[in-house]
Amino acid sequence: MSPTASLAIDDRLSELFDELSELTGQRNAIDGRIVEIVAEMDRDELWAAAGARSVAGLVAWKAGVSPSPAETIAAVAHRLEELPRCVTGLQDGRLSLDQVGVIAQRAAEGSDEHYATLAASATVTQLRTALKLAPKPRPEPSTDADSDPEPDPGPQPSVTTTTDEQYTSWHIRLPQVEAAAFDAALQSHRDALIADWRCDAEKLGGAGDQRPPMPTVADAFLRLVHAGWDAEAAERPHGHRTTVVVHVDVTDRVGSLHLGPLLSDADRQYLTCDATCEVWFDRDGRTLGAGRSTRTVNRRLRRALEHRDRTCLVPGCGATRGLHAHHLKHWEDGGLTELVNLALVCPYHHRAHHRGLITIRGPADQLMVTDHAGRPMTSASLARPPTQPPPDVAPCSGPTGERAQWWWYEPFDPHRPPSVN
Template sequence: MSSTGVVASQSERIDVLFEELAELTGQRNAIDGRIVEIVAEMERDGLRGVTGARSAAHLVAWKTGVSPSRAETLAAVADRAEEFPQCVAGLREGRLSLDQVGVIAQRAADGSDEHYAALAATATVAQLRTALKLAPKPRPEAEAETDPDADPQPEPDPGPQPSVTRTSDEQYTSWYIRLPHVEAAVFDAALQSHRDALIADWKRDAEKFGGAGDQRPRLPSLADAFLRLVYAGWDAEAAERPHGQRTTVVVHVDVTDRVGSLHLGPLLSDADRQYLACDATCEVWFQRDGRTLGAGRSTRTVNRRLRRALEYRDRTCVVPGCGATRGLHAHHLKHWEDGGLTELANLALVCPYHHRAHHRGLITIRGPADQLVVTDHAGRPMTSASLARPPTQPPPDVAPCSGPTGERAQWWWYEPFRPQPPPSVN
């Protein structure tokens, strides 16, 4: 066969393979789009809470067996699906990939759906990232335009003042910290130092699990670093106090009605009372008919030797699909107030989220430790295996996706997305 015939044969073969690749790519994109819709529906209707998953990304990584980074992308697209309907429609129709829409959902400003949906039809993921970097950053509210007819009232500037504000809702407490640049630089350096230490531990854990999607711990965040910074200061202060104790939580419990309250504080729910008595430095005072009977043991923390044995046995949070390895609590399988002993057979390592979820009834952890059973809100046994199985339905019927053109972008011709100013009110 001549060289011309060989080249023609290879070209025809490549065309056939590319055609199949385009078909499979479109089907894969459409499947990812349907997964996004399912995750968005579960978040919208509050269904995730009964599964025992810490977050939407954790649920996706657990139940689909994908990597944490891909699960974060799926969760990000699901979270902003209503803000980017055209981009999500392109994903559902197989025209856009999850990575393309994920970059947009994770970084794009509100109101830019039409702009980036058109750009994603031809741009690669790297080009979309560049386009998003070129977009103007939103101005802080303090720099917003004011009424030009208003008379300015200059006030003396006291200089930057540190401040801390706190807000709470039913699930979370939010702290807003405002620091001058000098103090902020010190805080940033300390925060980054603790995050580097957490990441070093995370890498060791990731190598231990070999990158398995359902066991690999999530990458430590700045919130984790902030908590580590708090704990470090707390431990340093505790070492200087008599007997090396931490701050003690004092709880008053009525032995007749099993009603507990904080010292000079509000009543506690059954879940919070059992949570505090499980693995915390907690001083419990027993009362009957308003009279103090005496104090219980002043601490529920596990000693170092028992903690090491527990960590060697469980290694991670015992809740299937979790895999958390940092900040784990030693949970009493039979509650301390019910006579549960602080011994290895009655203890299990759980992450803070699942520890509270158990005491609130969202999941159930039953022992002894060698016969551990974990069930969800409906009583279904939880397993670390993903839901993947051989398909029984045909793939989605969508148009083939040939992908972006991949041509060199001429950025001097590109017009970045610019948010429209709100209409003025006369």
């Protein structure tokens, strides 16, 4: 190559690098503003009012991005006040969203200054390595030095529960051997759920942002309960199965769980809509019967419903597993169990509808989904041509990216006292 041609290539690369540096700084600053907006939605829980399942779900839906960058934005937004230097670097255009996202997702509390300084020269891969080198949190030492240690009785299994207005939390403590068997059972059921999840993802093709959420350990636990509890139901007293029993007073429209607490109006409507439960109607303290036998969708109708709807019909969701057949005109209000009065919705949006966060109106061929303020919900993102000039920030050339000499690197340790200059 002649010197003249080489010089022309260098000049062209310099021009392109200059433009890339300027656009990268502007993009980083725009991402910083997006993080601020999402942080406000996270702080005030506005994502739930919009009908989304989570902050990351709202970002993926409204920004038209895939789940991975949406989770990164949500992670930075959640720690906005905890990482002021890193976020300022993002807003000034000096740091990228991926750099700050790695820190927000993995860094220990109090490490903002350490990683903000490191990110000025480290690539995303180098930041991940640095975070892996950080020591794990150490347990706090006991302050009760005068108490005599009691003899260790050995590992003892225990199960404790705590209940609030919406949830019941289970804390299960098992010895190592029993815990290993429990872990193996959970992993087996989660593997089966993930296999189904991948099949659904392949059917959706390239629509990555519409894929159902990855099955969690909680999903595997519920699958374990449903698979094992009913296996020997015939041998149990009265043939008990994993069926929720609800009592509803037809006069006062008051519902309660069998031998349990009263239900809110939203939970009563949710359970009597299509959840797999047994509903008994009472009047003046006397049981009348189990109501209309057509409340629950039969197999034939369910198949027709799945063929028509395929996924949760709430825009921006796309879940395909564990869907409920929702009565558009509530069953307790006289709605019929027919195809025109049914729609598939995921459990989250089913509850959200009965709690008033979203509204689903029918019939099925004229379905309308609105948020709590009555705004129609659509699956389209909010992206549109910009009307404002790009942020006025300094160009960003990116991290220096020199080879990391890890033997000289001192990882962040929250227990180390700060150095004094």
